[in-house]
Amino acid sequence: MIAATVMDSIWATRKADSLRGLKFMLVEVQGGIDAGRLMIAADNIGAGIGERVLVCTGSSARKMLERDDIPVDAVIVGIIDEDCVF
Numbered sequence: 741m742i743a744a745t746v747m748d749s750i751w752a753t754r755k756a757d758s759l760r761g762l763k764f765m766l767v768e769v770q771g772g773i774d775a776g777r778l779m780i781a782a783d784n785i786g787a788g789i790g791e792r793v794l795v796c797t798g799s800s801a802r803k804m805l806e807r808d809d810i811p812v813d814a815v816i817v818g819i820i821d822e823d824c825v826f
Contacts, residue, residue, distance in 0.1 A: 742795045743770045743820065746787050750780055758810045765816060767795060781814035794818035 744767035752764065763783040769775055770792070779795070784804060787793050793816045796804055801815040 741817075742772075742774070742797065744768055744779070744781070744793055744795050745770055746789050746791050746793055746816075747778070748789060756811060758807070759812070762805075762812070765789075767793065767814075767816070769795075779814055781816050782812045783816045785816060785819065787816050787819055792820040794820060 746765050747768050748766045750764035750766055752759075763786075764780050765783045765787060767779055767781050769777045769779065781793075781795050782801070782805065795814050796817045797814045801812055802810055804815045804817055805812060
């Protein structure tokens with residue numbers, strides 16, 4: 741799982757039928773070796789621009805959409821309310 745910040749919405753005028761109804765967001769990875777990396781994630785929970793989110797990647801992302809045949813590699817699965825320090 742990756743912590744990221746939602747930067748913008750992604751609009752696609754044409755996309756595969758299996759992607760219809762999905763909202764896509766541009767997110768920037770926070771922390772770790774990939775910090776600053778931009779990626780596109782399907783938004784399953786209604787995250788907004790500027791919010792910090794949790795992003796699930798790989799085959800686990802497809803399971804969050806309850807479909808294994810969808811061509812998605814990253815899904816926003818949570819909104820971070822505040823950071824915790826352990």
